[in-house]
Amino acid sequence: MRAVLAAPPPTLLVIAKEPVPGRVKTRLTPACTPEQAAELAEAALADTLATLSQVPAGRRLLVLDGAPGRWLPPGWEVAAQCAGGLDARLAAAFALADPHAPALLVGMDTPQLAAATLAEPLAAARRGGADAWYGPAADGGFWALGLARPEPALARRLLLGVEMSTARTGERLLARLAAEGLTVHRLPELVDVDTVDDAERVAALAPGGRFAARWQAVRATAPAGRR
Structure with a gap:
């Protein structure tokens, strides 16, 4: 019991990325305009931050490429992303x-994420024996990576050189985790919002969120051929 009470919170x-038209969710175009894609990205980010605000x-800390906006809730620090590829930026975070x-690190592409999905495995009473947490994405990538002891050198060994945004990204990261001898707690598989089909699925999974509301608004104004 003393060890649980003394365990540091995560x-x-x-x-x-700052949700700027033309810089975010580019795979949603041309079905969406760049402005609509940015609105969807902002809604996804706002949902993600609101959910993580509920996790003890x-x-x-938001590690941001760009400047914070009205979507940033209270209680969050902001740090700039470093230069380099996504592997380097994740390691530096x-x-x-x-x-x-x-x-524990997550991206902005899973607005359907529920607070309990992280709160339970990260609770001091539940995390004993886990060296890492891994959240697989349905496209073969990953939506979450957590380290019980996030030493910068370990993060670099795990992430640098892993090709991102491929169907084998998650498999390669898992191989790195295994090579380090880490005990990994697997989180549920989630769908990243990259395409229009992804957006439809995710909006249906979390119909009460900002992302779902924005997606319905986009669908309602899209020409019939683009829905």
Whole structure:
């Protein structure tokens, strides 16, 4: 019991781009305009931040490419992303966390994420024995990566050189985790919003969220041939 009470609360990290037309959710076009794609990205990011605001944490940190906007809720720190590929930016995000407390990183593409999906496995009473947390994405990537001890060198060994956004990205990351001898707690598989079909599925999974509301608004105004 003393160990549970003394366990440090986790750091929650979100890596994201500022929702600017033409820079985010480009695979939703041309079915959506760049402006609509950016509105959907903003809604997804707002849902993600709101959900993680409900998960007990010591720190909540948005690692952002761009500038924060009205979608940023209270209680979040903001840090700029480093330069480089996504593998380097993900690894660098872990360097912002306390290396003696767990850290979990998610992206902005899973607005259907529920707070309990993270709160339960990250609770001090439940996380004993876990060295890492891994959330697989339906497209073969991953939507979450957590480390019980997020030392920067470990994050670099796990992530640098892993080709991102492919059907084998998750498989390669899991191989790196296994090579480090880490005990991995698998989180549920989620759908990343990349395409119009993804957006339809995710909106149906979380119909009460900002993303679903924005998606319905986009569908209602789209020409019949683009729905």
